[in-house]
Amino acid sequence: MTKQSITMSLIFAAAIILASVILKQGIVEFKTLDRSVSVKGLAEKEVMANTVIWPINYSLAGNDLTALIGELETKNQAVRAFLALHGFADDEVSVAPPNVADKLAQPYAQLEKGQMRYFVMSSITVYSHEPEKVRHALTKVTQLAKQGIAISSDRYDAKVQYIFTGLNDIKPEMIQQATEKAREVAQKFASDSNSTLGKIKSARQGQFTIADRDSNSPHIKRVRVVSSLEYYLVD
Template sequence: MNKQSLTSTIIFALAIIIASLLLKQGIVEFKTLDRSVAVKGLAEKEVMANTVIWPINYSLAGNDLTKLIDELEAKNQAVSAFLALHGFGDEEISVSPPNVADKLAQPYAQLEKGQMRYFVMSSITVYSHEPEKVRHALTKVTQLAKQGIAISSDRYDAKVQYIFTGLNDIKPEMIQQATEKAREVAEKFATDSKSTLGKIKSARQGQFSISDRDSNSPHIKRVRVVSSVEYYLVD
């Protein structure tokens, strides 16, 4: 073998050795990067509702429809006066047309003894950005009862709805809090496994949920979000 061939052979062998070492190192690094830990971080916050919808429903029954409508209009005026007394403006109050039911409107229908023919229901809705005004007014509804206005409260469509609309204002803070909680858990896991926490491999923000804090305080809301984060682990 001449000198040139020997040199080429040596260079070729060294290239193979270097390539093998690089390949081995790449495999080791790939396996290292493949090690990860997936954790979740929870963020919760209590907020006050900033919008309220208060349906005020009441009904009357009788056999003279004209008198019933007149009585209903008088009661609507009494309710509007009650609301104005408690600080509600005209822009916060809407009065729906009366709902009239005639029991003799159906074919072959007949009234039993003592039954009233007509049933009319009125619906007034308060939509306000001041829930405390509604909460205060609710403690005074007996004033309406003394005027013969019995407000329905057991119907599903008569429940007061307290709403929080400021989610976008608190989202960044809560996402940051949830991410920090997730990292705390990941760092504890890394320490226990004698590893070092690396970069984020993937992250997913959960949906925000808003619920009543409890059944007795629907005006206080609990906002909740869970973030899922996966971190690389490095030896």
């Protein structure tokens, strides 16, 4: 081989070695950049309901529809007086038209002995931003029973609904708490793996949920949110 050929071979070999080193370094740097940890952060907060819907339903049965409607109107006045006594304003109470069922309205229908022909239901709804007034009135509802007004409570549409409408006011604080807790978990993982926690690679805010704290305290709500974050890890 000539001196020139040897020189060219050495240059070519050096170039291959250098390229290999550069490629290897690039792969190492790429893998390092791709190293990450995914974590979740939970934030919970107990809040009091600030809105309440109280359906007050009762029914009457009889064979004289005119008399039934008259009795219904009298009892409705008694219910409204009861509500006024416990601090509910007129604009917090609404009375729906009576629901009347006639058992003889269907073709070939017949009444069995002792059955009443008409069944009339009254529906009065309380909508208030003061749930405590409803909770207090519920403890005194036996006063209506003493006047012959049996309030239905076992029907699904007769359940008292306690609602929390202030979610937007607490969202920023809860998102911050969830993010901080997620970072604490990621920091612990990085420390245990002898790494340094880097920047956020991706983040996703979960859906806020509002539920009763327990079955005995529907007026107390538990708000939850879970944030999912992914952090880079740096050696």
